[in-house]
Every structure is written in C-alpha cells, then in structure tokens.
C-alpha cells in the first residue's frame with residue numbers, strides 16, 4: 051500500500067468538485083495529514099486498526115467528483131484514496147453479475163461489460179471518472195434510472211470494513227435480500243462513507259439490448275415539458291433515460307463554439323430493447339411529444355446529445371468554474387419549482403442554465419448551474435446561499451436537495467423527521483464508537499476544533515450568504531460570449 055504526506059499531493063485531496071476558499075480554513079482543516087492508497091481489504095483493515103489506536107479520522111475517497119465535501123476532511127486525518135482498488139474480480143454472464151473493487155470507474159466497468167455483450171443498467175453522468183464505491187455511497191440517481199433503477203437498486207452485495215475493523219457482507223452475490231430480515235445493502239448505500247469503507251461490490255448487470263436509439267424533441271418553453279412527462283409516465287413507453295437542457299444551456303454551448311441547437315429546451319430520451327419494441331415505443335413517444343407541443347429533431351442531433359451525456363459542464367471552458375445546485379422534485383410540482391428557480395436566479399443576480407433528468411415516473415431532478423470562480427470567497431459564498439435556497443424551494447414543494455455531506459448535514463432531521471434522524475445518529479454511534487469514520491458529515495457538520503456546528507447556525511449562515519449575494523453586483527461571467535451570438 052502506498053502512503054504519502056507530500057504537501058502538494060495532500061493539497062490535491064483538500065477539496066472535491068467544489069474547491070473551498072482559503073478563508074474556510076478558519077472552520078475546517080480540509081488538508082489531510084496523510085493520503086493512503088489501499089489495494090486490498092486487509093490494507094483497509096490495517097488502517098482502521100491504526101486509526102482506532104491513534105484516534106485519527108479516516109476519510110474514504112473515490113474520484114472526488116461529488117460537490118458536498120463528503121471526501122474532504124473537516125479536521126485533517128487520513129484520506130483513503132480508493133482508486134488503487136480498481137480491479138474487476140468477476141463477470142458472470144449466466145447469473146448476470148459483476149463483482150468489482152470499489153475504486154474502478156463506472157466507464158471502465160461499462161466498457162468491460164460491453165466487450166462481453168453485457169450492459170450496465172445505470173451509471174452517473176460523471177461515469178468517466180466517478181468510482182463505483184463513490185456513487186453507491188452517495189446513493190445518487192443517474193443515467194438509466196428511469197427504466198432500470200439507480201445505483202442502490204442494482205447492488206446485490208458489498209464487502210464493508212466497519213469502523214470497528216470487522217469485515218462484513220451486506221447481501222448475497224446471487225439472490226436478493228427478500229424475506230431474510232432487513233436489507234443491509236441499504237444501510238451503506240447513501241451513507242456517504244460515514245458507516246464503513248466499501249471494499250468490494252457485486253452489481254446486477256443485463257444483456258446488452260439489441261437496439262439503443264436516442265430520440266430528441268424540442269419545446270419552445272421549459273414549462274411545456276411537464277405535461278409530456280406526466281403522459282409518458284402513464285404510457286407503456288419506458289425510455290432508459292430522459293434528460294433535458296434549457297435555452298441558456300444551449301446558448302452557452304454555442305457561445306463556446308460547440309454544436310448546439312437554438313431551442314427553448316431540448317428533451318432527449320434513450321430507448322432500449324428489441325428493434326421491434328423500440329420502433330413501437332418511438333411511435334408512441336412521437337405522439338406524446340407532438341401532443342405536448344414538441345418538435346422532433348433530427349437523429350443526428352439525438353445521437354450527438356447522447357454522446358455528450360457525460361460532459362454537461364462543458365461551459366466551464368469559459369475559464370471559470372461551474373457550480374451546480376441539485377434538487378429532486380415531485381412531478382406535479384415541476385412547473386412551480388421551475389418558476390421558483392427562475393425567480394431565485396433573478397433575485398441572486400445570477401445567470402444559471404438549467405439541466406436535469408427525469409429520475410423516475412414520479413420525480414424530476416433539476417440541476418441549475420452557474421459560472422463563477424469558486425476559489426473566491428464571494429463566489430463560493432454565493433454558491434452556498436444559492437444551493438441552500440434551492441434546497442428550501444424543493445422542500446417547500448415536497449422535494450429535497452440531493453446529498454448532505456458537510457454543508458447540508460443539518461437537513462437530516464428535515465428529511466427523515468426528528469426521530470428518524472435520531473435513529474440514524476444512534477446507528478452512527480453504534481457502528482463507529484471511536485468516531486473515526488468520516489466524522490463531521492451527514493449526521494452533523496464537524497469543524498477543525500472537534501466540536502459540531504449546530505444545524506440552525508449552519509442553515510442561518512448559508513441563508514445569510516444568499517442575502518449577501520443579493521446586495522452584491524450582478525455576475526457578468528459569460529455575458530460577452532453570449533452577446534456575440536446571433
């Protein structure tokens with residue numbers, strides 16, 4: 051196992067997708083003291099044993115593509131870079147399972163399955179870099195979720211090193227967990243690395259569909275998507291994935307010289323199945339979209355959009371960062387939340403394109419993002435204010451923000467109720483009696499001083515950051531490039 055305490059390397063592990071301004075050092079010690087790269091389960095057991103005796107925090111990390119600080123220390127300690135545990139241990143084409151180490155990327159597994167005529171039912175759009183262990187630990191939703199379910203739904207079994215050094219299996223390689231007591235897989239799916247370290251995962255896979263056909267439709271206004279999605283959910287049509295982007299998203303893409311349409315919004319669906327079933331579904335989908343006022347766009351654009359599905363933040367090329375907010379909203383509240391999001395963007399003087407996916411038949415995931423220099427205090431401050439208010443908007447409409455991490459740990463009670471949150475905290479104490487496993491996340495916001503920040507204070511602070519943004523001058527990033535568009 052490799053270990054480093056080189057300062058430059060450690061600095062790389064002191065942030066994830068969303069770097070924090072250096073002023074945050076007053077509250078958090080995000081720089082780890084050591085970085086370890088375990089290769090085997092036994093390496094992880096050794097590190098946990100050492101952490102218990104030295105009382106040092108362990109922070110599991112995949113590729114660091116999540117933006118809520120889950121893989122960033124709050125009080126130093128050891129970061130466990132899991133990307134050296136990246137082997138495919140088994141692909142079983144008869145029982146349709148793949149057993150892997152957690153540090154392999156979704157793309158690498160997908161490519162290996164493809165070569166054997168198999169197919170990964172779902173993956174995050176960050177699949178080229180995100181690890182299997184990372185996405186399972188965030189319990190995210192992503193590509194394939196509409197038809198096949200999401201990360202948690204395809205996990206059959208995991209090997210986990212508990213914060214007390216025991217190694218357990220959470221499920222069974224071949225059969226599901228029905229009728230044998232609580233399903234332990236779900237204890238660790240979405241636990242954000244706070245309950246234990248996943249060292250092996252067995253996933254269900256599928257035979258590759260005979261036909262995979264992307265289709266794309268444009269609307270003159272995002273508000274027209276909702277009736278189409280409602281109709282679609284009640285029909286026999288089951289796209290593998292449904293994703294969309296608004297006018298500003300495509301304007302930005304054209305502003306940076308990419309091929310992108312001039313539309314009010316574009317909805318792209320990926321159909322999978324036999325050729326005959328996809329032909330039938332395409333016919334039905336065309337009818338649904340036409341009745342909702344959409345125009346079918348050429349196949350070439352649909353194929354292009356599908357090929358771009360892993361690169362939705364290309365406008366970062368403007369030379370600054372792109373900060374996303376991410377919320378899940380019930381289908382019937384989609385237009386109310388779209389209106390609320392537009393108002394919030396205006397109030398905070400932002401320019402924020404909108405992208406999103408239809409997560410399942412009941413739920414839409416919205417991800418507005420805006421361009422800013424996230425290393426600067428004001429910009430980073432604004433991002434937290436925006437994300438906080440966006441999450442509140444979702445909650446007020448029966449939805450929620452996605453993920454807890456460091457900054458949204460205070461939302462646990464809001465989402466699980468007081469007693470539910472208390473039970474989760476008790477489970478954390480039971481599983482991690484020494485408090486070494488990714489402390490200061492999910493159940494509470496920790497600080498470098500070892501004391502937690504009260505939820506009300508964190509929420510109030512984030513709200514005030516939004517208020518600060520309101521009185522600051524309007525952001526002008528990207529305006530010059532947009533003004534050059536015809």
Ligand SMILES: Cc1cc2nc3c(=O)[nH]c(=O)nc-3n(C[C@H](O)[C@H](O)[C@H](O)COP(=O)(O)OP(=O)(O)OC[C@H]3O[C@@H](n4cnc5c(N)ncnc54)[C@H](O)[C@@H]3O)c2cc1C
Pocket residue numbers: 066067109110111112113114115116117119120121132152153173174175176179180181182183184185186187188189190191192193242243244246247248249360362363488
């Ligand atoms: C361009 C882009 C697109 C994205 N698209 C999606 C999307 O479609 N859907 C979605 O849900 N998210 C998406 N995300 C967010 C992010 O990519 C995912 O959450 C991702 O899967 C995280 O994987 P990671 O390997 O980067 O994990 P990290 O960011 O390194 O870690 C995430 C969390 O998992 C924990 N963790 C990591 N490995 C382990 C392990 N082996 N055992 C225990 N805990 C562990 C960490 O402690 C942390 O709390 C996207 C991000 C980007 C930048």
